[in-house]
Amino acid sequence: MSTTSYSEENYLKVIYHLSQKSSGAVQTNTIAENIGTKPASVTDMLKKLADKRLIDYVKYQGVSLTEKGQLTAIGIVRKHRLWEVFLVDKLKLKWDEVHEIAEELEHINSDLLVERLDEYLGRPKTDPHGDSIPDKDGKFHAVNLTKLNELSAGNTGMIVGVSEHSSAYLKHLEKLGLTLGKEIQVVEVVEFDGSVELILEDKKVNISRDVAKHILVNEEF
Template identity: 55%
Template sequence: MTRSEENYIKTIFHIGRQGQEAVSTNSIAEQMETKPSSVTDMVKKLSDKNLVNYKRYQGVSLTDLGTKVALGVIRKHRLWEVFLVEKLDFSWDEVHEVAEQLEHIKSDKLIDRLDRLLNYPKYDPHGDPIPDKDGGFEERDKKLLSEVAVGEGGVCVGVKDSSASFLKFLDKNNIALGQFIQVLEMEEFDGSLVIGIGDSTRQISHQIAANLYVKIKE
């Protein structure tokens, strides 16, 4: 598997998660900042290698083999992210691009040992689940903060958007994984929320709330 093939597979997996069905050429191209014609080329190659199901004009989906490959790459990416944060004191907005490089290192032993060094973590620094060696992972049951009823609250367990700018915003506002967030008020007009974190309260926009996952206390 070349680096490029791995990146395509990973992208197809990520897009596929949102909408289940066949993934469009255009969406892949957009996500990867490349052109649709390049996608077509690569998709044919992946199809020849039995990594994707592909029929002209009908979009693409991962085969079982392709899914396995995708989960392998994602496992590596997320383990490296944990390493960067836990062992090298990177902040959660700095890890992505380095992990994009590290995820392509080929060595099973390396990744198994890394897993051990990190104590077999189940989630990465953004709260996303880390697949195990066989591709299995536990998706936490979580809710977007924007969908939590007024008066309710939960522990922050993840972010939907993990762009550096969003993560930096959260840092600035002392919002971090593991923190308890309570929804105190919700403004009908724009969907903005007043939330309580620890002893203080804040006003956050709907956009922010729609990118924060919390786990509701049962």
């Protein structure tokens, strides 16, 4: 069983995430942008990954992961998210400080390590951003999430995730106090601009539609 390099793993991970976002084959240029490299380099790597049967690649037609490639990618996602839980829960790093570090930790390959880490963290089902953590076999457990801007006045819920991970966004949420696990109640969804007025810990908070739509809540009623 040939092993995957740091670089190959990065490609697989990016292809995996892009496949999730929009269905259909993933394009060369899109991969290049996301990896921070040039299209020509991507083509080189795609050939290599295809040789290893990690992706299905047809010239000019984009790529998709094979079963093997997908399992590898999910393994990396699993490690990334477990490490994020560790960094936030145990080391008390903030939301927006963990991503880069987890990008490095995710490439450490030791089944024993991952298993013990998972156990130590209490086999978490989601990471600090609310993203689902796949199990050892690459299976995700369904979670039902609603976007905050889709709630109606009076509804309450708990913040369980975000669908936007930029540092700027996370810092903004932090400042507003809209962090994971917080209970909120919607006071009003303004029709004019889609902004949302809500109650958070007995205080009124106003957020724009753009901010609201990336907050995922577990609707309660």
